[in-house]
Amino acid sequence: MKNAAVFLGIDVGGTNLKAGLTDEEGRVLATRKRPLGTFQGAEHFAASLAALARETALAGGVAPETLPYIGIGIPGAVSEGTVRYTCNIPLENVPLERLIRQSLDVPVLLENDANCAAVGEWLYGAGRGRRDFAVITLGTGVGGGFILDGRLYSGGGMVGEVGHMVICQGGVPCTCGRRGCWEMYASATGLIRLTKETMAAHLDSLLHPLARMQGGVDGRTAFEAAQAGDEAALLLCRRYVEYLAAGLTNLANILQPEAIALGGGVSGAPDALLLNPLREILDRECYARHGGRLPRLVKAELGNDAGLLGAAQLGRAI
Amino acid sequence: MKNAAVFLGIDVGGTNLKAGLTDEEGRVLATRKRPLGTFQGAEHFAASLAALARETALAGGVAPETLPYIGIGIPGAVSEGTVRYTCNIPLENVPLERLIRQSLDVPVLLENDANCAAVGEWLYGAGRGRRDFAVITLGTGVGGGFILDGRLYSGGGMVGEVGHMVICQGGVPCTCGRRGCWEMYASATGLIRLTKETMAAHLDSLLHPLARMQGGVDGRTAFEAAQAGDEAALLLCRRYVEYLAAGLTNLANILQPEAIALGGGVSGAPDALLLNPLREILDRECYARHGGRLPRLVKAELGNDAGLLGAAQLGRAI
Numbered sequence: 084m085k086n087a088a089v090f091l092g093i094d095v096g097g098t099n100l101k102a103g104l105t106d107e108e109g110r111v112l113a114t115r116k117r118p119l120g121t122f123q124g125a126e127h128f129a130a131s132l133a134a135l136a137r138e139t140a141l142a143g144g145v146a147p148e149t150l151p152y153i154g155i156g157i158p159g160a161v162s163e164g165t166v167r168y169t170c171n172i173p174l175e176n177v178p179l180e181r182l183i184r185q186s187l188d189v190p191v192l193l194e195n196d197a198n199c200a201a202v203g204e205w206l207y208g209a210g211r212g213r214r215d216f217a218v219i220t221l222g223t224g225v226g227g228g229f230i231l232d233g234r235l236y237s238g239g240g241m242v243g244e245v246g247h248m249v250i251c252q253g254g255v256p257c258t259c260g261r262r263g264c265w266e267m268y269a270s271a272t273g274l275i276r277l278t279k280e281t282m283a284a285h286l287d288s289l290l291h292p293l294a295r296m297q298g299g300v301d302g303r304t305a306f307e308a309a310q311a312g313d314e315a316a317l318l319l320c321r322r323y324v325e326y327l328a329a330g331l332t333n334l335a336n337i338l339q340p341e342a343i344a345l346g347g348g349v350s351g352a353p354d355a356l357l358l359n360p361l362r363e364i365l366d367r368e369c370y371a372r373h374g375g376r377l378p379r380l381v382k383a384e385l386g387n388d389a390g391l392l393g394a395a396q397l398g399r400a401i
Numbered sequence: 402m403k404n405a406a407v408f409l410g411i412d413v414g415g416t417n418l419k420a421g422l423t424d425e426e427g428r429v430l431a432t433r434k435r436p437l438g439t440f441q442g443a444e445h446f447a448a449s450l451a452a453l454a455r456e457t458a459l460a461g462g463v464a465p466e467t468l469p470y471i472g473i474g475i476p477g478a479v480s481e482g483t484v485r486y487t488c489n490i491p492l493e494n495v496p497l498e499r500l501i502r503q504s505l506d507v508p509v510l511l512e513n514d515a516n517c518a519a520v521g522e523w524l525y526g527a528g529r530g531r532r533d534f535a536v537i538t539l540g541t542g543v544g545g546g547f548i549l550d551g552r553l554y555s556g557g558g559m560v561g562e563v564g565h566m567v568i569c570q571g572g573v574p575c576t577c578g579r580r581g582c583w584e585m586y587a588s589a590t591g592l593i594r595l596t597k598e599t600m601a602a603h604l605d606s607l608l609h610p611l612a613r614m615q616g617g618v619d620g621r622t623a624f625e626a627a628q629a630g631d632e633a634a635l636l637l638c639r640r641y642v643e644y645l646a647a648g649l650t651n652l653a654n655i656l657q658p659e660a661i662a663l664g665g666g667v668s669g670a671p672d673a674l675l676l677n678p679l680r681e682i683l684d685r686e687c688y689a690r691h692g693g694r695l696p697r698l699v700k701a702e703l704g705n706d707a708g709l710l711g712a713a714q715l716g717r718a719i
Binding site (some may be wrong): 160168227231232234236238244245248249252254259260261263329336337339340367371373376 | 647
């Protein structure tokens with residue numbers, strides 16, 4: 084008999100596989116982690132996932148075979164139980180569900196990891212009670228997941244490549260082959276590039292001693308210098324916010340979500356420098372101010388746990 | 402008793418109200434049209450719609466009270482039976498369903514007109530059998546409607562303002578208050594502006610005699626001159642296609658629809674100059690080429706009837 088009260092999710096990250104056994108309220112009953120390690124083929128990868136699921140279930144006192152399903156977040160494109168493509172693991176058109184079930188015969192739900200994070204925030208975090216909701220993650224790139232009409236919108240399995248939305252036609256070349264993609268400006272990587280450009284142009288800026296103290300420029304340098312009143316950093320932050328707002332307003336105009344949650348490292352910046360000016364631009368520029376519904380811009384609440392919690396609850400979201 | 406086999410749709414256009422009685426296969430059994438006329442208040446407008454519905458139903462031999470619902474496409478934002486805002490009729494927060502039912506007591510389904518057109522194309526036109534499908538209309542502006550997961554995505558009632566997606570940060574000022582909106586480049590209006598700019602720079606171009614013959618520049622001038630081999634017009638068409646492709650690729654990356662249908666006057670341009678080069682760019686630039694699903698770019702099939710047919714079938718789409 085299947086156990087209807089516990090759920091198992093696995094988050095496949097760049098360096099680790101993290102599994103969690105949760106209850107319906109998103110409480111974590113047991114977790115296990117193992118390094119991704121050197122890739123030794125699809126069968127071996129599937130067997131690792133099955134073993135990790137088994138170990139985590141048992142740690143929570145649950146017979147692995149009674150799990151309703153195993154939900155897995157993959158950094159790539161998936162569909163119909165198959166990994167179509169991933170960025171950091173050499174999996175292409177691998178029937179992962181079938182391979183896992185050779186070791187542990189439980190249904191497998193595969194989803195893109197950004198989509199899992201959106202499900203997590205929707206059920207337990209910044210999107211609770213929303214019908215149309217987006218999570219935008221500002222990290223190395225810009226990722227996105229959408230809950231539309233009260234369900235995860237999964238599209239072709241790699242939906243939400245919002246980072247590869249051109250906002251500056253003919254602009255900075257992107258790794259994806261286009262020019263002027265949003266993530267070249269709005270990601271932490273983009274912010275770091277902007278920071279370095281500003282430093283090169285303003286040798287007297289506080290950005291320099293700050294970067295030296297921190298051992299280099301990161302996604303916080305600009306905000307910290309701006310908080311200390313550095314003029315060049317203040318202008319830089321404003322410019323970053325304008326780029327970020329451009330893409331957010333685009334998404335708001337295209338999909339009109341009730342709320343958009345910002346996640347990732349950069350979203351931890353002070354409200355006065357990030358969330359407040361972003362909200363000002365959205366309120367002024369969103370088309371929905373004409374009688375429609377202006378989206379509420381909020382911070383994601385679950386941090387790195389969103390993906391795992393969402394993966395565990397995929398059965399409710401799709 | 403309600404009649405389950407016939408459906409009534411009304412398309413509220415800029416100059417006319419058009420009503421159609423249809424069957425489930427989208428065959429039109431009766432149509433009626435009346436001029437929008439001078440606006441004489443919300444009650445009068447609602448009574449006109451009710452009278453038009455009544456007249457059309459009777460013309461098709463159907464008792465108006467037996468209609469399952471009246472589906473109405475509105476050029477603006479709607480939600481919960483209320484018109485929130487329209488562009489060309491002074492309706493703001495008008496409870497249109499309630500007002501119509503004072504004259505004809507049948508449920509009323511209101512939807513944005515671009516969304517109705519998407520439903521029409523999905524059921525009877527270029528989107529038949531698709532689960533995720535977008536219609537992009539190139540007219541005075543750029544409009545859009547989305548079928549996602551096999552349902553109309555209606556969002557906050559004014560979803561799909563895809564024309565107000567910035568593709569050129571800081572670019573041409575748009576009527577919406579932003580700069581660089583897609584519709585400033587990709588609409589028929591945008592194409593006409595680009596054509597005039599090209600004419601000013603190329604006094605020997607074939608565009609000049611063509612425009613004189615046609616009594617002015619319109620959305621066909623550039624394509625006709627390009628077909629005749631005019632170099633400046635060929636470059637202009639290529640530039641227009643690049644702008645159009647930028648927004649289409651953005652939408653494909655964000656939502657990964659199976660197919661995108663182009664409608665509106667401009668979509669009638671020769672394939673060699675429009676659809677073929679657009680497809681080349683999408684195939685090259687869509688992120689989904691990495692193991693995902695590349696969207697099929699097609700022409701909308703139903704022309705001006707899409708909105709009416711879709712309005713009549715709103716009950717199946719929402």
